[in-house]
């Protein structure tokens with residue numbers, strides 16, 4: 001049986017979990033006590049915490065799809081930081 005690989009995103013289509021809206025939606029689900037599904041394969045997204053910078057990102061437990069790092073509070077808005085925990089704030 002061949003490996004089931006997630007489909008490559010079409011050219012011009014943003015990677016899954018790369019937009020502020022995608023990450024916000026997953027964060028809202030997480031804050032409500034739910035488990036956000038991976039946009040690629042529907043598996044659970046785990047929340048990864050960087051203890052140094054106190055930033056978070058979602059990582060799929062199955063395929064490894066990950067969101068940019070972001071700052072967030074449980075009551076407020078989140079701010080995307082980009083691919084590295086200590087990276088600059090992205091414009092969004």
Ligand SMILES: [Zn+2]
Pocket residue numbers: 038039040041042043060061062063064065
């Ligand atoms: Zn996945």
